[in-house]
Amino acid sequence: MxxxxxxxxxxxxxxxxxxxxxxxxxxxxxxxxxxxxxxxxxxxxxxxxxxxxxxxxxxxxxxxxxxxxxxxxxxxxxxxxxxxxxxxxxxxxxxxxxxxxxxxxxxxxxxxxxxxxxxxxxxxxxxxxxxxxxxxxxxxxxxxxxxxxxxxxxxxxxxxxxxxxxxxxxxxxxxxxxxxxxxxxxSTYSKNVDFAGRIVYDDNGVEVFNFGKYKGMPVAEVLKRDQGYFGWIMNGDFTLNTKNVLTKIRLRESGLVK
Structure with missing residues (x-):
């Protein structure tokens, strides 16, 4: 075909x-x-x-x-x-x-x-x-x-x-x-935000973590609640793409970018 x-x-x-x-x-x-x-x-x-x-x-x-x-x-x-x-x-x-x-x-x-x-x-x-x-x-x-x-x-x-x-x-x-x-x-099991699937969209289109202690929780909420989590990911063994996506979400939530 x-x-x-x-x-x-x-x-x-x-x-x-x-x-x-x-x-x-x-x-x-x-x-x-x-x-x-x-x-x-x-x-x-x-x-x-x-x-x-x-x-x-x-x-x-x-x-x-x-x-x-x-x-x-x-x-x-x-x-x-x-x-x-x-x-x-x-x-x-x-x-x-x-x-x-x-x-x-x-x-x-x-x-x-x-x-x-x-x-x-x-x-x-x-x-x-x-x-x-x-x-x-x-x-x-x-x-x-x-x-x-x-x-x-x-x-x-x-x-x-x-x-x-x-x-x-x-x-x-x-x-x-x-x-x-x-x-x-x-052919997609989940709606990934980053290509490694560490961050995904939930059923409401909200970005949530897909791993670890905050799995299923909105990224924006976690970044506000646990400010050290961002640094832990940025210094950890995560893909550059995951880090870039997380940075963009953080900047967006801070109002620095739309």
Whole structure:
């Protein structure tokens, strides 16, 4: 089924040094940009993470330190990449929980505060888990009838994710709508304020903490009640994006910005 798009839709996948959103780095990225007219544009880049790639990660994606030693750093390709995804909606497999937060962190470290607030995000894994409960390789076999060759390479995983989404639309016409806004809403478990999901919107659209002793409490209320909590988060092991979001809420509540 051809996707019904109003904006370009960028499928992407990352291979990284590990699974810590705060500290790990990208070693490979592939994106597949689908235009409303059906045209495709794809690119795969290996990136020097400027840190050692642990052997446990190499065992998954097969990328060693020497493979990326002469590759550009993320900071060197950040502007080009940001321009490539400008104005596009975003899709991936487990992307809402991992790939998008990691990508945003890399942009922030590179000094680019990319605005994704108006984008739609489709997480094909969430759709799959809600309907079938499997992995990408199993999803590819189930929906597309093919084995996923070269699994855990960014390019293979990116294209497989695109094919799985189209097959999901064909298989569940009574459940899924061929509409990016619907798919974005359907593939989201919670309405995140920050990409790591530390702060979410409650049913009334109020920003609340989604972790710790203040879980479920409005952020604005907590900042007034416990002024040290802001400093604890700012000095803690939280993503740059989470800290930026919290700072904006604090400034807004103080009346310094609207």
């Amino acid at each position: 051809k996707l019904n798009l109003k904006n370009p839709l960028v499928f992407f996948d990352l291979e990284t040094t590990g699974t810590n959103i705060n500290t790990d780095r990208i070693v490979e990225i592939c994106y597949l940009k689908i235009y409303p007219n059906g045209n495709e544009e794809s690119k795969t880049m290996r990136i020097n993470p400027e840190m050692h790639i642990p052997e446990t990660s190499t065992a998954i994606h097969g990328i060693h330190d020497e493979d990326v030693a002469d590759c550009p750093t993320f900071k060197q390709i950040a502007k080009e990449l940001a321009k490539s995804i400008e104005g596009a909606d975003i899709a991936g497999f487990n992307s809402n929980r991992f790939d998008v937060p990691v990508l945003v962190e890399e942009f922030l470290r590179a000094g680019i505060d990319i605005d994704l607030s108006k984008r739609k995000f489709i997480d094909v894994q969430v759709i799959y888990h809600k309907l079938e409960q499997r992995t990408l390789s199993a999803a590819y076999k189930f929906y597309c009838g093919k084995n996923l060759e070269d699994a855990h390479t960014a390019e293979a995983d990116t294209r497989a994710t695109y094919e799985v989404l189209k097959a999901q639309l064909d298989r569940y016409p009574d459940t899924l709508q061929n509409d990016v806004a619907f798919l974005s809403e359907y």
